[in-house]
Amino acid sequence: QSVLTQPPSVSGAPGQRVTISCTGSSSNIGAGYDVHWYQHLPGTAPKLLIYGNSNRPSGVPDRFSGSKSGTSASLAITGLQAEDEADYYCQSYDTTVVFGGGTKLTVL
């Protein structure tokens, strides 16, 4: 059971917008710790998509955006593309580094 809760799966058609939630508590996200997001394709290393709640590293398309409010955070993907099909993880801090359980995004 992960400290950070994500939906197991989400789906959307090409071109649509999807959001992935990451729900924590007052001891992690709600305590003010940053949330980071990763994209993980099978057989590859995870890739940092969003750091510090809403910042994109160089090279990450602006189709990806992050937000945080209270004890939760969200990753939004607009203009969904086939290559976005992957697992997505949130990460924060709660006495130690913690990851969400992951969300599988299916592009219909």
Add this chain to the structure above:
Amino acid sequence: QLQLQESGPGLVKPSETLSLTCTVSGASISSSYYYWSWIRQPPGKGLEWIGGLYYSGNTYHNPSLKSRVTISVDTSKNQFSLNLSSVTAADTAVYYCARSLFSRSREVGYWGQGTLVTVSS
């Protein structure tokens, strides 16, 4: 360009110690206050943070792994290592070494390619 490469046995027997090394190239492990981590992914499961360290030697580990984890750094070789003792089949996973994107922060900006470690007799 920073690169990280995991190395170590791909097969470990139950009750033995899993030992992995991460070799860092393209940057000095002691050049700044970056956070160096070990992260794993068991088959069919999500990412799990194992532990990490700063080059100064301060180490941190996942409490769920209790006292089985030892993480160390060898600045002379630009490497850091993971030892996980008393392994069971539940420790079978792809193990990644990683580094924070920024100094004094914990987002993982750089990852090794990962190495599969299987625990089996």
